[in-house]
Each structure stands twice: as structure tokens, then as C-alpha cells.
Amino acid sequence: MTFKQMFTSSVGKKLVMGFTGIFLILFLIVHAGLNATIFANDGGLMFNKAGHFMGSNAVPRILEIGLFLGIFLHIYQGYLLTLENKSKRAVGYAVNYDKGSKWYSRSMAILGTLILLFLIAHIYHFWTPSRLGGMGGIKALGEVEHNGVILHNLYAEMDLVFTNPYIVVLYVLACGSLGYHLAHGFQSAFKTIGVHNKKYHAMLTSLGYGFAIFIPLLFASMPISFYFDWIK
Amino acid sequence: MSHTTMNLNLKVWRQKNTKTAGAFQMYRVENISDEMSFLEMMDILNEQLITTGGEPVAFDHDCREGICGMCSMYINGKPHGPWQANTTCQLHMRAFKDNDTIVIEPWRANAFPVIKDLTVDRSAFDRIIQAGGYISVNTGNAVDGNSLPIEKSKADESFAAAMCIGCGACVAACKNSSAMLFLSAKVSHLALLPQGGPERKTRVTNMVAQLDKEGFGACTNTGACEAACPKEISIANIARLNKEYIVAGLTAE
Ligand code: HEM
Numbered sequence: 001m002t003f004k005q006m007f008t009s010s011v012g013k014k015l016v017m018g019f020t021g022i023f024l025i026l027f028l029i030v031h032a033g034l035n036a037t038i039f040a041n042d043g044g045l046m047f048n049k050a051g052h053f054m055g056s057n058a059v060p061r062i063l064e065i066g067l068f069l070g071i072f073l074h075i076y077q078g079y080l081l082t083l084e085n086k087s088k089r090a091v092g093y094a095v096n097y098d099k100g101s102k103w104y105s106r107s108m109a110i111l112g113t114l115i116l117l118f119l120i121a122h123i124y125h126f127w128t129p130s131r132l133g134g135m136g137g138i139k140a141l142g143e144v145e146h147n148g149v150i151l152h153n154l155y156a157e158m159d160l161v162f163t164n165p166y167i168v169v170l171y172v173l174a175c176g177s178l179g180y181h182l183a184h185g186f187q188s189a190f191k192t193i194g195v196h197n198k199k200y201h202a203m204l205t206s207l208g209y210g211f212a213i214f215i216p217l218l219f220a221s222m223p224i225s226f227y228f229d230w231i232k
Numbered sequence: 233m234s235h236t237t238m239n240l241n242l243k244v245w246r247q248k249n250t251k252t253a254g255a256f257q258m259y260r261v262e263n264i265s266d267e268m269s270f271l272e273m274m275d276i277l278n279e280q281l282i283t284t285g286g287e288p289v290a291f292d293h294d295c296r297e298g299i300c301g302m303c304s305m306y307i308n309g310k311p312h313g314p315w316q317a318n319t320t321c322q323l324h325m326r327a328f329k330d331n332d333t334i335v336i337e338p339w340r341a342n343a344f345p346v347i348k349d350l351t352v353d354r355s356a357f358d359r360i361i362q363a364g365g366y367i368s369v370n371t372g373n374a375v376d377g378n379s380l381p382i383e384k385s386k387a388d389e390s391f392a393a394a395m396c397i398g399c400g401a402c403v404a405a406c407k408n409s410s411a412m413l414f415l416s417a418k419v420s421h422l423a424l425l426p427q428g429g430p431e432r433k434t435r436v437t438n439m440v441a442q443l444d445k446e447g448f449g450a451c452t453n454t455g456a457c458e459a460a461c462p463k464e465i466s467i468a469n470i471a472r473l474n475k476e477y478i479v480a481g482l483t484a485e
């Protein structure tokens with residue numbers, strides 16, 4: 001078997017989904033962890049320092065390129081897979097079989113599309129001003145000084161963005177889609193990459209449900225907390 | 233147990249051949265005993281059609297005891313009808329009530345073209361098995377079972393996978409028309425046995441290649457296959473198939 005065959009067959013396409021999916025899960029842990037520093041109630045100091053580290057250090061910048069590649073692959077392969085799979089049944093059923101599987105396991109592409117729409121808004125809100133701010137008319141972020149180091153005030157930007165209730169609602173809805181995407185995706189990804197040991201699979205399934213509830217709730221709590229001024 | 237009879241409305245898919253488009257037809261059958269099997273009820277419908285000069289409904293069946301996998305009917309939105317772990321031939325009319333309308337469709341997947349009415353061509357499964365679902369190395373004469381180096385739990389798991397009767401309900405149930413449960417059962421029952429060892433890499437490579445050629449979809453682990461499978465083949469076999477495939481991909485030349 002060639003590597004090309006390995007990653008382009010029906011099993012191979014799923015391997016790409018599974019590996020990129022797990023990579024995105026790891027990214028979510030880092031992202032949620034860093035953002036949770038806003039709850040330190042120190043006027044965003046710890047958060048801005050974390051943001052500065054991620055923006056100025058070579059390792060996270062290289063990982064960021066990997067992240068964009070991973071997201072692109074995941075989305076591209078996800079749509080390709082969904083369309084190809086759909087095309088395998090030219091004449092559909094009069095009565096669909098929906099009892100044997102969960103609705104969200106059948107709706108991964110729709111949930112993913114909702115995440116994608118959010119992602120575009122999200123990148124525009126935070127990534128663009130923080131990485132490209134000041135270039136070609138893109139609004140630059142405010143700055144704060146701490147111990148002689150100039151930090152982007154990403155915290156103030158969050159505070160500002162999340163005064164808009166529509167944006168808060170969009171973010172919270174996206175967290176819901178992410179939760180359902182992960183409720184199926186987390187355990188599915190491990191099946192895809194070959195975990196068939198029943199003991200581990202049961203553990204990963206429970207862990208997956210926990211992850212799918214905890215991480216989106218943590219993310220959703222951020223715009224909500226800013227909107228209601230719960231953090232100082 | 234009291235014996236009851238019922239009258240039913242049947243909404244049956246009729247299709248002349250592979251090339252022409254099909255459509256649903258409504259039929260009424262009366263005095264159906266609740267002790268009849270579903271196929272016996274279909275036989276009565278066909279008797280009725282023949283005596284009134286109509287064309288009987290073509291459907292597949294052979295053993296009528298749940299072991300051959302021929303009886304492919306998609307009944308009221310589920311392959312093999314409402315019961316769990318059951319084939320159409322073992323479905324009995326007590327599953328229905330008087331005056332029910334029953335919708336009967338063929339398996340629907342491009343890889344299973346309709347031959348006529350409810351009969352579909354499942355030879356794609358045969359070609360997948362021909363691509364590697366066998367052992368061709370010399371394993372010698374039948375030996376004393378106790379001398380084979382295999383744990384009981386592995387042998388049991390292999391046997392559970394070998395229960396697959398190749399009916400195709402997994403494909404019919406799957407929104408992706410994926411045959412992965414079938415393939416994983418065929419790969420697993422050999423991969424778990426010592427005799428299956430020598431050819432495990434070429435087997436999984438060739439069988440997946442054939443599966444793709446036949447035009448089945450890719451698996452997204454929704455679990456519909458497992459829920460519809462009359463032999464309750466575990467979806468864990470699909471994860472084992474994936475592992476077999478990764479190992480073959482990384483280590484085969
Ligand atoms: C941070 C964001 C995301 C994470 C953590 C994530 C995670 C995952 C995981 C773990 C899987 C399961 C892979 C498998 O079963 O092997 C998956 C599948 C999938 N994802 Fe995502 N995903 C994300 C964003 C997206 C986006 C933006 C799309 C846009 C279309 C998308 C579309 C899909 C599709 C179509 C599948 C395939 C369904 C399947 O194979 O079961 N995902 N995702």
C-alpha cells in the first residue's frame with residue numbers, strides 16, 4: 001500500500017479527519033486554558049501576558065501555521081467526505097432510519113458549518129487585529145505596558161467586542177454546535193484511528209462527553225461574563 | 233396466547249428493472265394471522281396478485297430461518313423491520329396492529345442496484361470477499377482444536393464477527409451507504425485467528441480497495457449499522473479494521 005492510497009481511500013480519508021480532529025481537540029485545550037486566565041480578575045494582565053507569549057514566541061507561531069493547515073484539511077476533507085457519501089445513494093428512502101444513531105452524529109457537516117461561520121467572525125474579531133493590526137488599514141489593538149514590555153491589550157478588545165449582544169449570542173450558539181460536534185467527534189476520532197480495545201474505548205467515550213460539555217461551557221462563559229461585567 | 237388476525241395496507245416499492253424508475257404501490261391484505269412471518273404475509277400478497285392477474289412482488293429469500301442473509305427488506309424505516317437483532321424472515325406479524333400501513337422499500341445504495349421491486353444485486357459483497365476474505369496459506373490438515381494457540385476470548389470474538397451473514401442491512405441503514413461493518417466483520421474474524429495472521433496486511437489492503445471500487449461510502453461511526461444488524465456485529469470491529477489498515481499502510485511495502 002502506498003501512502004497516497006493509505007490517505008485517500010475511504011478508510012484513509014477518515015484517518016485524515018480523525019488525526020486533524022484530535023489535533024483540533026488539543027488546540028481547544030490550549031486555547032481554552034489560556035483564555036481562562038481572564039477569570040484571574042487582574043484587569044486582564046495575566047491574559048495579555050499569555051497572549052504576548054503566544055504572539056512573540058517562535059514555537060506557538062509555527063504551531064499556528066500547523067493549526068491553519070489542520071483546520072483547512074479538516075474542513076476540506078469534511079465537506080468532500082460528506083458530499084461523496086451523499087452521492088452513494090442516488091434514490092433515497094421514503095422513511096429514513098433515524099432511530100439507530102444520534103442526530104448530531106448524522107449532522108457533523110452542518111454543525112461544522114456553523115462552527116466555520118463562527119470561526120470566520122472570530123478570526124476577524126481577534127486574530128486579525130492582533131496579528132495584522134496596523135497593516136493596510138486594519139485597526140490596531142490598544143497596548144498596555146507591564147515591567148517595560150509592551151503588550152497588546154487583547155483583554156480590552158474582548159471587553160469591547162462582547163458589549164454587542166448579537167456577537168455574544170453568536171459565540172454562545174457556536175459553543176453549542178462545537179459541543180455537539182465533539183459529543184460525536186471525540187470518541188469517533190479515536191475509533192477512526194484504530195482504538196478498538198473496549199476498556200479504552202469506554203473511557204474515551206465518557207471522557208469525550210465530559211470534554212464536549214466542559215470546554216464549550218467554559219468558552220461560552222467568557223463572552224457572557226464580559227457582557228454582564230462579571231470580571232474586572 | 234390469543235390468536236388474532238389483522239387487515240393491513242402495504243405501501244410497496246415496485247420497479248420493473250435496474251434501468252427504469254420505480255414507484256410505490258398501495259395494496260390491501262386481509263385476514264393476516266399474527267403468527268405469520270412477514271414473508272408469509274408477502275406470499276399471501278403475491279397469491280392475491282397472481283389470482284387477480286397482477287405481477288407478483290419480487291423479493292429475495294432463501295432459508296427463512298435467519299441464517300442466509302437473503303431477505304433484504306427495509307420495513308417502516310428500518311432494515312429487517314422493527315425488531316432488534318432480527319431478519320425479515322424471522323419478523324412476525326404480531327409486530328404490527330390491525331389497519332397499520334407498512335412501508336416496504338428495497339435496500340437503497342448505488343452499490344446495491346435494484347434488480348426488480350425489492351430484490352437488489354449484492355454481488356459487490358461477493359467481490360469484496362473474493363479480494364481477500366479467505367486464507368490461502370497452507371494451514372495443514374485439521375488439527376486438534378486444543379492445540380491451536382488462541383485464547384478463548386479471542387476465539388469467541390472471532391466467532392462473533394464470523395456471525396455476519398452478509399445481508400447488507402448495515403449498508404441499507406447507513407446514511408453514507410457504507411459497508412464498513414460488513415467488511416470489518418470479515419477482516420476481524422480472520423485477523424483474530426492465528427491462521428489469518430500471515431495474510432492480514434494484503435487482506436485488509438485489497439478488501440478496502442475493492443470496497444471503494446464498488447462505490448460504498450466512508451464510515452463516520454454513526455452506529456446505525458450496529459443498531460440494524462441482525463447478528464449484532466459490534467462496531468468495535470470497524471475500529472479494529474482501521475487499526476489493521478493503519479498497520480498495513482505503515483509497514484507493508
Ligand atoms: C475546533 C473545531 C473543530 C474540532 C475540534 C473538530 C473535531 C472533529 C472531530 C474530533 C471529528 C471526528 C473525526 C473522526 O470521526 O474521525 C470531526 C469530524 C468532522 N468535522 Fe470537525 N471539528 C472542528 C471543526 C470543524 C469545522 C469548522 C468543520 C466544517 C465543515 C468540521 C466538519 C467535520 C466533518 C464534516 C466531520 C466528519 C464527520 C465524521 O467523519 O464523523 N469540523 N471533527
Ligand code: SF4
Nearest residue numbers: 396397399400402461
Ligand atoms: S454486518 Fe450485520 S448487517 Fe452487515 S452484512 Fe453482516 S450481518 Fe448483515
Ligand code: FES
Nearest residue numbers: 296300301303321
Ligand atoms: S431468508 Fe435467510 S436470513 Fe432471511
